[in-house]
Amino acid sequence: MSKAAKHLTVTAFIVIVLVPGLMALAPLKNYEAPEQVDPIAGDLARDLEAHYDQSFPVREFGTNLWAAIRYNLFGEARKGAVVGREGWLFTAEEFYPPPNQSGEVEANLQRIAHLVAYLEQQGIPVVLMVVPAKARVYEDKLANGKPAPQMQSLYPRILQHVEGEQVLVPDVLEGLQAEKSAEAPLFLKTDTHWTPRGADVFARQMAEQITKTFPSQDWHQAEYITREREPQSHRGDLLNFIPVTPYLTALGPEPDWMTPHLTEPAEATTGGLFGGKTPRVTLVGTSYSANPLWNFDGALRQHLGADLINVADEGHGPFEPMVAYLRSQDFREYPPELVLWEFPERYLVQPVDSESVLGWFEQTEEQMANISNRRGGVK
Template identity: 45%
Template sequence: MNRPVTTLYVALFSLLLVPTSLLALGGLADYKQPDEPRVLDGSLAKSVERHYDEHFPLKQVGINLWAALEYLAFGEGRAGLVIGQDGWLYSDEEFDPVAGGQRQLRDNLELIRGVQQRLAQQDVHLLLAIVPAKSRLYPEHAGAHRPSALQRSLYPRFHRAVRDAGIAAPDLLGPLQAGKQQAPMFLRTDTHWTPQGAEVAARALSEVVRSAVPLRGEPQEFVTEPLETRAHQGDLTRFLPLGPLFEGLLPSADSLQLRQTHAVGDGGDALFAEADLPVALVGTSYSANPAWNFAGALRQHLQRDLANHAEEGGGPLVPMLKYLQSEELKNNPPQLVIWEFPERYLPMGNDLSEFDPQWLAALRGGEQRTLAAASR
């Protein structure tokens, strides 16, 4: 940013900040001190700060004004967002280099190999569903933004590493690229795929399963029915705090057609009552959120019911590690585990503090050299 633009940026901010700050001083007039104010441990300062924050006049207006200035003048949102063209928004996790990414990539690949070995000990097959990044599938809407070298190499490196380790991982990028000619595969304002994209991925995965793993039980017919179509403001719009004052500046909402899958002739709740399920699904919000109907699409194309152990908000590793320690896997293992794993999570660190460090070390210790070497 050159000097004149920087000067204008600071001046505009000051013009916005000074009057609202003066008004905020009036909010301190009704401040009541704690019964036992303590200065040395910072409790008094925290009390004043909390009161100031709660009674800051025009707080939302200030947030909206500043967000609108950044968006209109500089094409930027809050940290975490990349603003593309034509109303497309992306997560910066798909573009920015990751501190310690190479080391974390190797650590995560070691865990993936350890997961496969633990499942194999119980005669459970692992199928890895590597979800391509939105920016990989739709680079044409990213404008001048380009992923870092690490991000560009992630998808092929991921596939090469797991293939060399003997882990099945069908290519989902090709089917999704073909599918986007007929329907949107990802949402413009969201990090996630559409129900159509989830259905394309489910069909591709099911074709591999049918040729590799004869699932127990009789095939069961599932049908997917369209529900209402609704406007959907994606999760990435949270990084553009323009509402309510400038809500009209937000990219137009996505059109999301909800779907629901059920067994033919089933009464409803009985669909999930069967205990001996041949397939388990583990993963992230791509699988856990019913709005995308990924689990339902898998049921339809596999012609089998499944247990869904995916979780939102924790990445792909935490729900899998929980599943490895579950009583369900111990007492009633499935034939197949489908692990949905978005590629952007591979070089990212994970909070695994809830798991025993020795157990994690043992999990990584199996054949870690195979994947570590393949990842280079």
């Protein structure tokens, strides 16, 4: 056996045998037996077993070790994430369609068309703000192949379909790719979501097309200022699929560093705080809009020069927050003049299983069918 092989064997023995063995003995150091136990009845053994179950770290260490091996040697994460280059991670939802959901894209396109028609019937236009997948924007960071063909087709498919419905759906993919920067990325490496800078770039490009399409609104009548806050470490949601913490954290991807933004009304604005008439704009969407870490609603306010109401919600996809808003008292009593609907492209292939959402479509099916017939059919 060569010297190098011996060193490798010793290292492996220490990592696989001695370290877990010493860790297995660690819980005994802090163990104190209860004063009244009956060893014959097995009380002491049961008490020690309970203490061991609470303190025994070997199982967690084993999980950390295997996650570190998969990540460093095989470039893999647990099911749910895809490992890219240079510490970049991607959600598997952008790579693989759900099983047995071949008709879900068409069903969701129909649902989008029905929701848009429902709002148009009431004189409320909709801007569909499609968020391109992180794997699409940062295709150069992929390491083990591209997303499935069905997933690659989602972004152009939703744009083509919705444009046929005469809905404003700005295509900002090229604009986002043109503003990529290694020093200030648009998406977080370890998170599904965008950075505050990415949210700002997306909001600016959206606002440019929104203000041109709806010039009758009094845009840019309110002034907002965005300030950078203290940089902070951010452990993205995709790190959950590489569980190397707490024992082998250094062998996993490094957390992101991000600079949160805070947008507030300026002290002095043109023509007063809101400069006369303020467009009543409602933002509906997912965690890309709801989570204050990204400051997407603040960026929209600044680039539109107008206030807005944010009814986005986290963890429910794009359809459930929209239906909840349409059922709300606020929508009935204070209907908006414009709805901005943030919609991540990957949700186009995800099944809708919310009883609330499906119930709303069932309740309005006849009404939507009548609207569809007047418009010549939903494509």
